[in-house]
Amino acid sequence: MIQYKNVTKVYGEDVTAVDQVSLDVNEGEIVVLLGPSGCGKTTLLRMVNGLESVTDGDITFNGESIKDLNEIELRRKIGYVIQSNGLFPNMTIEQNVTVVPTLLGWSKEDKKKRYEELMELVGLDAEDYRKRYPHELSGGQQQRIGVIRALAADPPAMLMDEPFGALDPIIRERVQDEFLAIQRELNKTILFVSHDIDEAIKMGDKIALMKDGQLMQYDKPSQILQNPANDFVAQFVGKDRMVKSLTIHRIEQLMERYDLLVSSIEKGEIATVSKSSNLRDVLSYILESKQQAVHVVDENDEVIGQVDFALVNQYMIDLADSNEPVVNP
Ligand SMILES: Nc1ncnc2c1ncn2[C@@H]1O[C@H](COP(=O)(O)OP(=O)(O)O)[C@@H](O)[C@H]1O
Ligand SMILES: [Mg+2]
Known part of the structure; x- marks a missing residue:
């Protein structure tokens, strides 16, 4: 569904953030882009929805080059969630959740209905929160709102950049579990950025492990754990990889x-x-x-x-x- 074809990104004169990456993301899969800070994960993600330009190579979405999709089409087809949840502080929760439907010109009734459906999906009371503001919610609740906001226009694909990274470990596990349960029903195509191997194993159908802008290995978590392609992968996965592989x-x-x-x-x-x-x-x-x-x-x-x-x-x-x-x- 999403295809990177020999994609390179150079910032300015000589910062090669992404170096000839080719990657196929199938429909309904969660692919985790994994690797240390600065390896190019965010850049790789943001090129899909046009927030960064592609220097060389191409990215296609359902066979169509993303260069040929306009901003409205991209918003309708691709939801985007970031770590700091990106909620607008001076908008109510309902307004935040329905930002994209508003941009797409949905009717008031349709937006209201969608807001209520989505709140139910994450187990938050639609009435209770309708008129509240983001700062009145806990971190975990804010992140849930960030996720359903990205789902609001029911896009087939989602880009998630360390979406649960700011949450403390216990809340984070819960939000991860809840998200996986939702995903089992929705079957979105998801690119998910993480620097945490445990999160990648848990969330990913496949893991794309990056180093210095290059793709080191692209495989199922079990294969990354059991057959690391090179020393970097083995080291990144860590010594306790057999124990980790028990979790899958x-x-x-x-x-x-x-x-x-x-x-x-x-x-x-x-x-x-x-x-x-x-x-x-x-x-x-x-x-x-x-x-x-x-x-x-x-x-x-x-x-x-x-x-x-x-x-x-x-x-x-x-x-x-x-x-x-x-x-x-
Ligand atoms: N807007 C930018 N201008 C110049 N360099 C950038 C910019 N964004 C990222 N970079 C550089 O590109 C590389 C990859 O960054 P990034 O994609 O944010 O990595 P990650 O998300 O894996 O931490 C880093 O060296 C970073 O400093
Ligand atoms: Mg990043």
Whole structure:
């Protein structure tokens, strides 16, 4: 859906911020642009919606060069969220959320309806907040407003530049989870900038790891973790990459490979985990458990088996051996 074709960006005479990057972003995918500060992530993002010009190469959106799209078309097709949420301090929450629909000339009733839908989407009371101003909201709430503002005109694509970077870790996890839940329904095509490998693993269907304007590796998180393309990638991912890769595997995937032991332990005697839990969480529960195992429960809270350390270990060894691509949740 979004295609970078040999894209280069030079600022002024000689600052090459982006250096011959080619990248395909498929419809409905979250692609995380990852890398250290100054590696060109923001520049790469802002060239898509015309906030920065392209020095060389081309970017296409559904096959059409973005050079041929005007500002109104870009706003309708691409939502934009930034770290400092970019809310207008002297506009009410409702006015902020409906900025783009206003620019697009929507009727008053349509805007009101859309505002109410979007507030419901993020679990905020539309009436309560309608006439409030951004400074009256918490950081997490402001960032939710920033996200739904970008969704207001229902664009097929979203650009998100470290959207949750200013939030403290606990709120941030919650907003990330909430955003992923929304994305499962909306299926937007998303370019998401981050400098945080953990965030990239969690949010990304794919990760594009950048260094000095160049693309180092573009792959699924599991591949970046298990088969880093070079020393830079291995170093950026860090020494605990096996532990990190546990976070992208879930019990459900383990169950596709093995039959779970039917538990002989009475329900209630040990910790239970949902079958959608990731293996890193499972291991930490097991390590705390006196039984050295945990019960796995289904949607109805029925125990469907148990998982112990040896089984998780076997699964990781089998995966490493087979080297098969792993489906990212
Ligand atoms: N408007 C600008 N003028 C000149 N240089 C810029 C400008 N914006 C960014 N740069 C430079 O381009 C490089 C990439 O910046 P940026 O895309 O903001 O990186 P990141 O988002 O990964 O931190 C940096 O060296 C930065 O100093
Ligand atoms: Mg940046």
